[in-house]
Amino acid sequence: MRRRRALANSRKRKSPPPEEEAESGAVEARQPEEEPQSEAVETSQPEEIGNGGAPNPPRRRRAPKAAKPETEPEFFPEKRNLEDLWQAAFPVGTEWENMDKLSEIKWNFSNLENAFEEGGVLHGKTVYMFGCTEPQLLVVNGEQKVTLIPIVVVVDSPIPPSDKIGIKSVQRETEEIIPMKAMKMAWVPYIPLEDRLSQVDRLKTQIFTLGCTQRRSALKLLKIERVKKYDYCLPYFQPLQADEDEEDTVVNIMFPLEPPVVCDFDWELDECEEFTNELIQNEALPEDKKDEFMAYVKEQVKERKKAQREARQARQKAIDDMDERTKSAFENMKFYKFYPVQTPDTPDISEVKVPYINRYYGKAHFVM
Structure with a gap:
């Protein structure tokens, strides 16, 4: 018993000073009060320790993005079903360098579109179409200038009027009548906009346009004489009379x-x-x-x-x-010659309309 009391007294003498006891006691006393705070910390993201043990700076919260002002929706005019019909007809005999000039003026062929609508002169008919151009001196934006007018010729016929192309001009001494395919041309079916998502082989189109598969980018690989032939091409037709x-x-x-x-x-x-x-x-x-x-x-x-x-x-x-x-x-074929309609964006062509088509087709039965 005496030895146990002596050991106990020696341990008391080795205990820390009263200041340390006070501090340790204060820490022990504060621990119960900090428990709620530690619970709150557990619910937030823990701080990462790095850089030699120093805590990383707290992440800044991003400010909410400013709400974009509401803009009025932009509306585009709905495309007409036959809006690009006149452009599908290749402008035969037009120089390649002049092709882009046709888009400098916003030509309108709504008269051609209306002809195929119910009640129109071409509604329900099988037709074959080709394009051409006529240079005329017109007033464009207040200035007189030679302007290429796009023309669309429509042949009302149950069969193709011809599968040949004529090549003739004042500069050429001889005239050639050759197959269309020799100039990469052919009659191709026209598909209206509303049917272009359908299976083409199931469509029974009644509109055929003269198309050309010659790529403009490949013209530089051709001989000049071959390129010039396109300038002198005319759709060929041999009437019965x-x-x-x-x-x-x-x-x-x-x-x-x-x-x-x-x-x-x-x-x-x-x-x-x-x-x-x-x-x-x-x-x-x-x-x-x-x-x-x-x-x-x-x-x-x-x-x-x-x-x-x-x-x-x-x-x-x-x-x-x-x-x-x-x-x-052939006896009942009818030729329609369509000029662009007059709009505020197009020059006046009312005085230059003529029924003549070309040396093979002669004159149109109707000028539209």
Whole structure:
């Protein structure tokens, strides 16, 4: 017993000083009060200890984003079902460098669209369409300038009017009649906007447009002569009856000089030597070129007569080979020539409308 009391007394003498006891006692006394605070801390994200044991700075709360002001919804005009119909018809015979000029003016072909609506002149009919352009001097934005007017020709026919293209111009001495596919052209079905999500093979379209698959980006790889052919292309058509041009006795003369001698010679009304002497008197032709010029004119007349004779023979053969359905279709074909309608954004074209289409189709039955 005495030894136990001695050990107890020695332990009391080794206890910490009263100040430390007070501090430790205070800590022990505060622990119960800090328990609620520790519970609150547990509910928040714990602080990460880093940088040698120093606590990381508290994260700043992001300020709420300012509410964007409400803007009125933007409405776009609904596209019409046949809005791009006129653009689907390739503008045959238009120079490639002039293609982009057609989009400089906001042309409107609502008259063409309305023709296919219920009650329109082309509603429910099978048609074949091609485009072309006519250069005219118009007032655009208060200034006179040569402007290309887009034209759409519609052929009302149950069968394609032709599968050929004619290549002819004043600059070309010969005329070529070649298949459309030789110029990468063909009649292709037009699909209205509302049907373009449907399966094309199930659609029974009645509108066909003359399309061209020649890529403009590949023109630089072609020979210049090949590219120029597109400038002189004309949709070909051979009617059952001879047109005025086929029986014409006038030939276009372009005698190769510098500058060339350009004139018209009528073999029924003009006498070749007298015609040549008149050009010499007017200083349009050098006198030392008289014989050469007369030989050139006679050759042109000979070629023209030959072309007319072959055209008559080809027409007769085509008629003989036609079945009754095809012959009936050719006899009842109607040509519609559509000009753009007048709008505040387009120049006035009311004074330049003509029924003439080209040397093969002749004149339109209706000008719209």
